[in-house]
Amino acid sequence: MEPLSWPMIFAKMAVQFWPVWLALIVTVALSLQFRRRLGLYGKLFDSNVGMTGFVIVMFWVFTALFADMIITFDPIAQLSGLKNVVPGTPVPDSDQWYLLGGDHLARDVFSRVVMGARRVLTIAPAATVIAFMVGITLGLPAGYFGGKLDTGLSFIANLVLAFPVILLFYLLVTPEIRSTGVPIALAAVLFLFPVIFVSVLLNSRYFTTPARRNLYVGVALVLGLWAYSGLAFNADPTGIWSMDPNLLNVFVSVVFVNAPTVFRIVRGIVMDLKSRDYVAAGQTRGEGAWYIMLWEILPNARGPLIVDFCLRIGYTTILLGTLGFFGLGVSPESPDWGSTIDDGRRLLSIYPHPAVVPALALMSLVLGLNLLADGLREESMRD
Amino acid sequence: MLPFLLRRVGVMILTALTLSFVVFCLTNLAPNLEKLARTEGSVRMSDEAVDSWIINNGHGGLMITRYGQWLGVVPGWTRTDDKGVTRGRCITEGVTAEEAPRFCGILQGDWGTSTVFREPVAKTISDKLASTGWLMLWVMLVMVPVSLIIGVMSGMREGSRTDRVLSTFAIATTATPEYVSGVILVVIFASATTGISPLLAEWGWIDGRTLFLGTATSAIDQITFWNFALPVMTIALYGIGYIARMTRASMTEVMTQQYIRTARLKGVAFHQVILKHALRNALIAPFTVIMLQFPWLLNGVVIVETLFNYKGFGWTLVQAAGNNDIQLLLACSVVAVFVVLVTQLISDIGYVFLNPRIRLS
Numbered sequence: 001m002e003p004l005s006w007p008m009i010f011a012k013m014a015v016q017f018w019p020v021w022l023a024l025i026v027t028v029a030l031s032l033q034f035r036r037r038l039g040l041y042g043k044l045f046d047s048n049v050g051m052t053g054f055v056i057v058m059f060w061v062f063t064a065l066f067a068d069m070i071i072t073f074d075p076i077a078q079l080s081g082l083k084n085v086v087p088g089t090p091v092p093d094s095d096q097w098y099l100l101g102g103d104h105l106a107r108d109v110f111s112r113v114v115m116g117a118r119r120v121l122t123i124a125p126a127a128t129v130i131a132f133m134v135g136i137t138l139g140l141p142a143g144y145f146g147g148k149l150d151t152g153l154s155f156i157a158n159l160v161l162a163f164p165v166i167l168l169f170y171l172l173v174t175p176e177i178r179s180t181g182v183p184i185a186l187a188a189v190l191f192l193f194p195v196i197f198v199s200v201l202l203n204s205r206y207f208t209t210p211a212r213r214n215l216y217v218g219v220a221l222v223l224g225l226w227a228y229s230g231l232a233f234n235a236d237p238t239g240i241w242s243m244d245p246n247l248l249n250v251f252v253s254v255v256f257v258n259a260p261t262v263f264r265i266v267r268g269i270v271m272d273l274k275s276r277d278y279v280a281a282g283q284t285r286g287e288g289a290w291y292i293m294l295w296e297i298l299p300n301a302r303g304p305l306i307v308d309f310c311l312r313i314g315y316t317t318i319l320l321g322t323l324g325f326f327g328l329g330v331s332p333e334s335p336d337w338g339s340t341i342d343d344g345r346r347l348l349s350i351y352p353h354p355a356v357v358p359a360l361a362l363m364s365l366v367l368g369l370n371l372l373a374d375g376l377r378e379e380s381m382r383d
Numbered sequence: 384m385l386p387f388l389l390r391r392v393g394v395m396i397l398t399a400l401t402l403s404f405v406v407f408c409l410t411n412l413a414p415n416l417e418k419l420a421r422t423e424g425s426v427r428m429s430d431e432a433v434d435s436w437i438i439n440n441g442h443g444g445l446m447i448t449r450y451g452q453w454l455g456v457v458p459g460w461t462r463t464d465d466k467g468v469t470r471g472r473c474i475t476e477g478v479t480a481e482e483a484p485r486f487c488g489i490l491q492g493d494w495g496t497s498t499v500f501r502e503p504v505a506k507t508i509s510d511k512l513a514s515t516g517w518l519m520l521w522v523m524l525v526m527v528p529v530s531l532i533i534g535v536m537s538g539m540r541e542g543s544r545t546d547r548v549l550s551t552f553a554i555a556t557t558a559t560p561e562y563v564s565g566v567i568l569v570v571i572f573a574s575a576t577t578g579i580s581p582l583l584a585e586w587g588w589i590d591g592r593t594l595f596l597g598t599a600t601s602a603i604d605q606i607t608f609w610n611f612a613l614p615v616m617t618i619a620l621y622g623i624g625y626i627a628r629m630t631r632a633s634m635t636e637v638m639t640q641q642y643i644r645t646a647r648l649k650g651v652a653f654h655q656v657i658l659k660h661a662l663r664n665a666l667i668a669p670f671t672v673i674m675l676q677f678p679w680l681l682n683g684v685v686i687v688e689t690l691f692n693y694k695g696f697g698w699t700l701v702q703a704a705g706n707n708d709i710q711l712l713l714a715c716s717v718v719a720v721f722v723v724l725v726t727q728l729i730s731d732i733g734y735v736f737l738n739p740r741i742r743l744s
Binding site: 155158159162163164165166167170171172174176177179180182314318321322325326338341342344345348349350352355356359360362363366367369370371374 | 394397398401402405406409410412413414415418554555557558559560562563566567569570573574575576577593597678681682685686689690697700701704712715716719720723724727
């Protein structure tokens with residue numbers, strides 16, 4: 001077979017991505033059709049910036065979802081004779097090409113990038129969600145009550161923020177530290193917050209009707225603690241919830257880095273919002289402090305929080321890439337973008353493609369998230 | 384002002400102590416010490432030998448006392464072995480046990496010895512910091528003016544075409560972490576096979592094979608445009624977007640103020656309004672941001688020095704962490720934390736000085 005030319009490579013790739021195109025068209029068409037009924041999400045389609053960002057982000061989300069259908073080769077299979085081959089090289093004994101070339105271990109760069117999207121897009125949003133729950137659960141009372149609680153929590157948050165991120169990663173994500181149990185202890189603390197958050201959220205809403213409250217909080221606690229035992233201690237008897245120790249280490253450190261910033265943002269917003277009239281009205285009605293925080297203040301703080309959430313997923317993606325770039329906490333087989341860039345950079349000036357492809361992928365995803373956040377900010381300000 | 388300053392410095396010292404203690408604990412964990420024993424002693428030591436090596440070399444005992452010794456507020460350890468030879472933390476070669484000072488920690492200026500570079504940590508750190516200082520200086524010289532100009536240009540006429548173009552550029556650079564932009568810049572400018580270098584070489588515009596050098600190793604001895612442009616650009620690019628966006632936000636806010644309208648209505652020319660009335664007020668917020676950017680620069684420095692093999696502070700940190708060089712890593716952390724805390728302090732004080740509207744109680 002002939003090696004492919006660049007236009008042919010792009011055409012072949014576009015064909016490989018067919019499930020993504022299909023899903024994108026359906027999503028955008030449906031959203032445009034019903035955008036007047038979709039609130040903030042619908043308004044996103046009024047701004048070009050926001051829509052561009054949304055399409056880029058959804059492209060990668062669908063790529064992660066349909067990764068199995070898109071890849072042309074097994075992302076960890078090494079085929080002999082294809083080491084560092086240029087993009088568009090035909091693979092012997094098959095009717096396929098290495099669309100974006102081969103890497104230093106003769107693996108298919110294209111398939112690795114697609115699979116890497118799946119890895120990045122499972123860890124980054126999940127870590128951001130946990131970081132938000134930690135930040136919200138601590139930031140709400142710190143801002144609302146103030147005083148000693150605020151001073152103490154702010155001091156701890158500033159401690160973490162004064163750490164250069166890379167140093168923290170080098171201290172927290174090493175094979176040695178896993179044997180001391182520090183990541184598990186951190187996980188035990190950090191993963192507890194989502195459970196607390198959901199339980200308090202439901203309790204404060206339904207505590208006037210004890211029967212329903214008991215049911216909801218009970219279900220939340222059972223599910224939450226079940227997941228908690230599995231994720232933090234790997235002690236889930238059914239084995240549904242479990243996390244690879246390597247992954248847990250990375251995950252926990254990323255949450256740990258992000259949570260203090262979220263805390264500071266939430267605290268700032270709450271301090272601003274707590275002097276509003278509706279909070280005073282709630283207080284005179286005799287509403288509990290947690291009800292006011294979670295059901296009066298938090299919904300009103302959603303605008304800046306949603307914007308920051310998008311930005312933070314991008315930031316987390318960058319952090320994960322940094323970890324991979326330094327070879328921390330990832331297995332050598334892992335197709336995630338950071339470690340692929342790290343592998344590729346050694347031969348960068350001779351064979352640029354193994355490093356450039358994941359670099360562009362990471363950049364486009366973060367760019368999409370930033371544009372999406374910008375669009376959301378613009379639209380939420382118009383409310 | 385003075386009580387504010389004192390309180391701020393007090394919190395800073397408390398933070399520095401807490402953080403250095405945390406770093407001390409994390410670097411002196413049992414597995415790290417065991418690894419140290421095996422590299423310094425012998426690889427084939429039995430577990431008992433490792434334990435006794437750890438205790439004999441002063442790594443036993445409570446974490447807090449060891450931290451005190453390292454800091455220099457607790458007397459250094461001494462131990463007399465069976466042969467009557469006294470060894471201790473403060474007893475170095477050529478100093479007898481009697482002459483040795485009682486305290487020798489970082490407060491006394493004793494930072495220990497690096498196991499990787501086989502020289503005093505204080506020397507390693509000061510050498511490498513000097514190299515990184517040059518990098519930082521050039522980054523600042525490029526980053527600050529460029530980002531302020533971009534921010535002011537796009538903020539002075541919000542929504543104009545200039546604004547759209549510059550804002551998009553700013554967003555794009557904030558989405559490009561150093562390890563991505565570094566890779567892309569090397570491929571475009573410093574590769575003999577791809578990018579623009581082969582073209583330029585063919586046309587005879589450049590003497591060498593590439594426009595810029597892909598490594599900055601030679602910059603340790605002599606900094607040239609040729610070997611330093613790419614590392615500086617890589618770090619600066621990520622910061623530019625962020626500072627420019629902050630400047631833009633602050634500039635657009637200032638431009639809606641009453642006094643700007645008054646100035647315009649008086650008939651002052653637009654560029655005069657920008658230079659005389661808007662700029663000073665618009666630059667308060669970016670000052671804080673630039674100062675708080677230092678911790679991020681530190682991140683960028685580590686990545687870029689690794690990527691371009693420039694043997695400065697960041698490169699040293701990676702070496703120390705990768706080779707379990709406890710003393711060096713501790714010193715690196717102290718320096719890094721110190722830089723972060725001092726810049727935070729400067730940013731707080733500067734903000735108060737620059738902004739007359741803030742009155743401290």
